[in-house]
Amino acid sequence: MPSSVMRTSRQGDHRPSPTAVSAVSAVGLRKSYGEKLVLDGIDLHIPAGSVFALLGPNGAGKTTAVKILSTLITADGGQAQVAGHDVATAPDGVRAAIGVTGQFSAVDGLITGEENMLLMADLHHLSKSEGRRVAAELLERFDLTHAAKKPAATYSGGMKRRLDIAMTLVGDPRIIFLDEPTTGLDPRSRHNMWGIIRGLVSDGVTVFLTTQYLEEADELADRIAVLNDGRIAAEGTAEELKRLIPGGHIRLRFTDPASYQSAADTLREVTRDDEALTLQLPSDGSQRELRSILDRLDSAGIEADELTVHTPDLDDVFFALTGPADVPNQPKETVR
Amino acid sequence: MSSLSLAVRDSNTMLRRNLLHAWRYPSGTLNLLLTPIMMLLLFVYIFGDVMSAGIGGSGADRSEYIAYIVPGLLLMTVGSTVIGAAVSVCTDMTEGVMARFRTMAIYRGSLLVGHVVGGVLQCVMSVVLVGAVGVAMGFRSTDATALEWLAAFGLIALFALALTWIAVGMGAASPNPEAAGNMAMPLILLPLISSAFIPAETMPGWFQPIAEYQPFTPAIETLRGLLLGTEIGNHGWIALAWCVGLSVLGYRWSMALFNRDPK
Numbered sequence: 001m002p003s004s005v006m007r008t009s010r011q012g013d014h015r016p017s018p019t020a021v022s023a024v025s026a027v028g029l030r031k032s033y034g035e036k037l038v039l040d041g042i043d044l045h046i047p048a049g050s051v052f053a054l055l056g057p058n059g060a061g062k063t064t065a066v067k068i069l070s071t072l073i074t075a076d077g078g079q080a081q082v083a084g085h086d087v088a089t090a091p092d093g094v095r096a097a098i099g100v101t102g103q104f105s106a107v108d109g110l111i112t113g114e115e116n117m118l119l120m121a122d123l124h125h126l127s128k129s130e131g132r133r134v135a136a137e138l139l140e141r142f143d144l145t146h147a148a149k150k151p152a153a154t155y156s157g158g159m160k161r162r163l164d165i166a167m168t169l170v171g172d173p174r175i176i177f178l179d180e181p182t183t184g185l186d187p188r189s190r191h192n193m194w195g196i197i198r199g200l201v202s203d204g205v206t207v208f209l210t211t212q213y214l215e216e217a218d219e220l221a222d223r224i225a226v227l228n229d230g231r232i233a234a235e236g237t238a239e240e241l242k243r244l245i246p247g248g249h250i251r252l253r254f255t256d257p258a259s260y261q262s263a264a265d266t267l268r269e270v271t272r273d274d275e276a277l278t279l280q281l282p283s284d285g286s287q288r289e290l291r292s293i294l295d296r297l298d299s300a301g302i303e304a305d306e307l308t309v310h311t312p313d314l315d316d317v318f319f320a321l322t323g324p325a326d327v328p329n330q331p332k333e334t335v336r
Numbered sequence: 337m338s339s340l341s342l343a344v345r346d347s348n349t350m351l352r353r354n355l356l357h358a359w360r361y362p363s364g365t366l367n368l369l370l371t372p373i374m375m376l377l378l379f380v381y382i383f384g385d386v387m388s389a390g391i392g393g394s395g396a397d398r399s400e401y402i403a404y405i406v407p408g409l410l411l412m413t414v415g416s417t418v419i420g421a422a423v424s425v426c427t428d429m430t431e432g433v434m435a436r437f438r439t440m441a442i443y444r445g446s447l448l449v450g451h452v453v454g455g456v457l458q459c460v461m462s463v464v465l466v467g468a469v470g471v472a473m474g475f476r477s478t479d480a481t482a483l484e485w486l487a488a489f490g491l492i493a494l495f496a497l498a499l500t501w502i503a504v505g506m507g508a509a510s511p512n513p514e515a516a517g518n519m520a521m522p523l524i525l526l527p528l529i530s531s532a533f534i535p536a537e538t539m540p541g542w543f544q545p546i547a548e549y550q551p552f553t554p555a556i557e558t559l560r561g562l563l564l565g566t567e568i569g570n571h572g573w574i575a576l577a578w579c580v581g582l583s584v585l586g587y588r589w590s591m592a593l594f595n596r597d598p599k
Contacts, residue, residue: 071439073597073598092441100436100439102432105432106434106436110360125345151360171440
């Protein structure tokens with residue numbers, strides 16, 4: 001994980017002071033809307049050139065965090081620096097370094113895809129020819145050339161999202177915020193979007209994304225923070241987070257109550273479910289442990305009707321950290 | 337680039353966006369022109385005889401009444417056209433593209449300036465179109481000098497600026513485009529209770545002050561004076577004060593709304 005080696009901008013312009021080693025850093029960010037506390041003091045530290053995922057259920061405060069860091073709204077408390085500029089005191093410095101693709105389509109539906117791109121080029125003060133070149137290049141890269149002359153309002157969800165990101169890239173931002181970039185996309189478009197995001201990273205930009213999909217965070221992010229009720233419940237790499245939850249187990253299912261009973265007697269340390277006739281054993285999922293269980297069953301002459309190995313995934317982490325405990329398929333016993 | 341030239345450049349970009357919208361979807365603007373044109377046709381060709389007699393016109397000759405109502409309808413056209421500005425500002429404010437503009441290093445006010453300048457240009461275009469209909473129906477100015485024509489145009493542009501800023505504020509204050517359209521509706525209704533169709537002196541006594549001192553009447557009387565040579569009196573100054581006052585009010589209101597944290 002790129003935690004100590006910082007990549008610096010190839011552009012060389014609007015660079016932060018040498019002391020700024022993070023693309024994004026925040027300390028104690030707080031925000032409430034009226035009575036409702038949305039962010040209750042969050043700390044973030046995102047090395048330049050990495051992908052960071054803010055993971056959380058609906059209403060956890062993900063979008064609010066993005067809005068504060070992208071200077072759209074002001075925090076009630078705490079400090080945040082993006083690209084070395086304070087979001088509260090130097091928002092224009094932040095804005096010059098970032099690109100934002102919000103949760104809701106930020107394209108101008110009344111004009112064509114190409115006109116949207118040229119609008120961005122003008123607002124980034126590119127020359128006419130440079131603007132045309134960049135627009136054509138990005139439309140090509142995001143497979144929108146065929147639709148360039150059509151009004152953006154006629155685009156499909158996936159096309160709008162691609163145009164949205166293409167517009168975000170016009171100014172060659174070094175830090176990109178993507179708020180739920182794949183929400184509402186079909187599986188194919190989602191995989192396309194993942195490819196696009198990986199492509200951004202290989203260009204050396206820092207990506208800050210929010211998602212409610214664990215798989216997405218696992219696939220894309222170097223580091224993941226789980227946001228719940230306005231607080232960071234856990235932070236680390238996907239592997240580190242998975243290690244937090246010893247959720248691995250082996251599950252044996254029986255149809256015959258007699259063999260169920262004798263298996264339960266043979267194997268100690270099991271969690272019984274007498275109604276479903278299933279036994280659950282904690283396990284790290286290793287071959288050796290699996291063999292020893294099978295050997296013990298074999299020597300007792302017991303045959304289970306079904307054996308499944310469950311290794312901990314981010315779902316376990318997510319539910320353990322964010323949920324009320326009554327989550328189906330997640331027996332409490334797995335968390336010992 | 338200096339910050340001023342950046343502000344001009346960004347505002348110009350936003351103005352072109354605004355005009356592109358109007359050009360792509362002319363039906364919005366043209367629909368708003370229907371009301372003043374319908375009013376013109378209705379009052380001249382259907383009610384014309386009675387109205388003409390009512391203002392002391394000589395018999396069934398409608399030309400005097402055409403001359404009387406065209407200045408009022410030109411300013412009503414302004415009131416009607418700016419409804420479009422309220423709707424389009426609100427559309428922008430409630431859509432995702434706004435968040436994009438707000439997170440870019442551009443001149444903050446450029447979007448509103450683009451809407452206002454675009455709105456004024458559309459008003460002037462609309463006034464020219466309605467004016468052309470008036471001329472086709474027989475409207476002629478009486479001995480207006482070049483300077484008076486220029487002043488008339490200046491008045492229309494200034495009046496358009498004032499009402500556009502107010503409409504932009506209404507657009508920014510409304511939760512959705514439909515509400516923005518409704519909120520701006522009084523701007524097209526105010527001319528009905530001004531001296532646009534009948535002289536304020538002929539209205540019931542208790543109502544006269546309302547008709548006399550609302551923004552449309554002094555502006556209409558001034559325009560009438562410039563184009564037809566009637567007495568302007570202090571209407572000119574009152575009209576100017578209204579225009580400046582409404583512009584400042586609309587500007588400050590819009591900016592305050594625009595600079596609020598979005599939801």
